[in-house]
Amino acid sequence: MGWLILLMAVVLLSVAVVTRNLLLHQAESSAVAALEQEAREFSGVAASGVDRATGQPFGSVRELLRNHLQRQYPDDDEVIVGVVRNGAAREVLRQEREAPMRLYDRPELLDPILAATSTSGSIGTAAGEMRWVKVTATGPAGQGAEGIFVVGYFIDRDRAEVHRTIRTLGLVSLLGLILTAGASWLVAGRILAPVRLARAAAAHITEHDFTRRVPVEGNDEFAALAEQFNAMLERLEKAFATQREFLDDAGHELRTPITIIRGHLELLDPVNDDPDERLAAVRVCTDELDRMSRIVDDLLLLAKAERPDFVQLKPVEVAELTSDIYAKIRALGDRRWRLESIGEGRVMLDEQRVTQAVVQLAHNAVQHTETDGEILLGSSVYRGWASFWIADRGPGVSQEDAAVIFDRFARGSNAKRTSGGAGLGLAIVQAIARAHHGGVRLVPTSGGGATFGLELPARGEGVQ
Structure with missing residues (x-):
């Protein structure tokens, strides 16, 4: 939340700085545009030399300046004066209006503007910086008088307005930031409440007590x-x-x-x-x-079996593997061994682990069948699965035993299945199947007995 508030503060500060610069640039542009407009209007009137009200030519440069001053309506930040010079004599003409500053009464400001060689510039005053522009005009030939039209623009008033706007924006942004921080604190507290509960539950968990649970509320x-x-x-x-x-x-x-x-x-x-x-x-x-x-x-x-390298997958022909397993399990006991089915296809599996699992199933079948009893071996590859199974004609597996028979150290309740083993054989078979991301199935054999089968995902060539 702190980083979020800091980011928002940086964004708001950036917005304020950019806005200030844009507004100041706009104020500068407005001042320049206003001065240029006044200068163009006077230049146009001076160039025509005709009074727009009467259509008659101006009789003197003084008449030109006075007529133009009376017709102008400058902005509140502007001041306009006219100066008529005839040799050493000088007359200052002004508008009958309240101006930001009486420039006509301030020779210490007006004289440097009139003496300047440039037509525009800037000068400091008690009312702030004043941008100015002047236009020179001459009267009818033979009069020898010169008229100077001076326009001043006090830009600090616009700048002060910009600064007030930025201060208002800053106060509103600060208030919004404080409100956002408070709201974020409350919302973050509610959002992270489940995390705190999970942390508290984790802190109370020991290897002897896993009963602590986190309350679940909502669906987020x-x-x-x-x-x-x-x-x-x-x-x-x-x-x-x-x-x-x-x-x-x-x-x-x-x-x-x-x-x-x-x-x-x-x-x-x-x-x-x-x-x-x-x-x-x-x-x-x-x-x-x-x-x-x-x-x-x-x-x-x-x-x-819990390690990732427990099985080493490589391409194996199911038919050849089935034949090899059949040759090995026939030596486990004096039984009627029969090869029921042979799968066709080349799949990815660990040949040694699969052989170990099937041999273990066959060994269990030998222990739980009578001499000369029938035991079947089969395999198939179909619909993305490779299957290997052992079926016997023994007493079968009860429903109660089927639920726990694959657990470690579990033994069937049938007396004939008591063999002195530790009860780890089927657990090993299941571990091998799970290491292949498969499983072990147990179904009754038709005519009595039980069928144990490995169901393994088949990945490779010839898989249907």
């Missing part, structure tokens, strides 16, 4: 800002809650193998060392350490 930009601020707080609250749950679940998952390892190590008898017992304990500890290692690797992978 600040209301939209308050809504976005509240939405950001909700996302932060949810993110921190998810983080706390994640840390609690991770601690719980890692605590279990640690407890098992400690228990088996404590049961070992260093005195009566039974080789079979020792081998069994080592085998259990090794299995638990492997499980801890898998959990840590999965957690690191999920942490990397």
